[in-house]
Amino acid sequence: MTFIHAFLSELADKIPKSPPSLSDAALQALEHCRVDFERKNPYNDIKQILRYERVLTKAEIDNIDGKQNIANRSVALMEILLTRDDDDILVVCDALEKSPVRSLNTLGKRMKHENPDSPPSLSSVTPLALEHCRAEFERKNSYDETRQTLRREFVLIPAEAENINGKQNTTDRSEALREDCRRFLNDSKASLERLDSTNEIENINGMQNPADRSVALMEILLTRDDDDFLVVFDALEISPARSLNTLGKRMKRKFEEFKC
DSSP, X not given: OOHHHHHHHHHHHHSOOOOOOOOHHHHHXXXXXXXXXXXXOOHHHXXXXXXXXXXXXXXXXXXXXXXXXXXXXXXXXXXXXXXSOHHHHHHHHHXXXXXXXXXXXXXXXXXXXXXXXXXXXXXXXXXXXXXXXXXXXXXXXXXXXXXXXXXXXXXXXXXXXXHHHTOXXXXXXXXXXXXXXXXXXXXXXXXXSOOOHHHHHHHHTTOOOHHHXXXXXXXXXXXXXXXXXXXXXXXXXXXXXXXXXXXXXXXHHHHHHHHO
């Protein structure tokens, strides 16, 4: 940014704006996507666009950047967005849609187009596809091979990944997690509810047995949506391990079969 652009931008920040007016529809969309928005933490990916489009002032960006806990930055951004108007929210949606990260791209589309009364969840076909590949997914312990992709695509937040990484080897915990997973599949309502990520992570953090990590990953995935599962399928398909590559293709194929 040149000196002139910087000067004009600073000057524009000082010009009084008319009171913002957030429509009921925009407010519902924000509240509907709030948990997903804060979990995927898109602030660093979109802050330059929001500054350029004057959605955020320099002072606001400095204030948000000053938060040492990175996760709190998107929480602070959301609080600011709730005081803006519909045009500003559309800028945020467009910025997310242009992101090369698929989960952020999907989040932008959801915020812009999805019915606020229909929260993101697993479709009815996903549990069926998972049931066919679940034992193989856990036996092949795909977590270690896919975790970097799942972090990059915001399928897992840092706390969740860190918690899974620390799992301790206990047969009882592993069996308990498997029972939880069966409960999720049998109880459609429970399988669609998002769990508190901190509690999930603390539960998973005690496991050092790699086999338990994929069980724990599956439990978390059952609280996500179809887009997150497609990320998992793709991560498995690009694995250099042939068995995981095949697993990814099989899971995606089953997903498509049940979808038809």
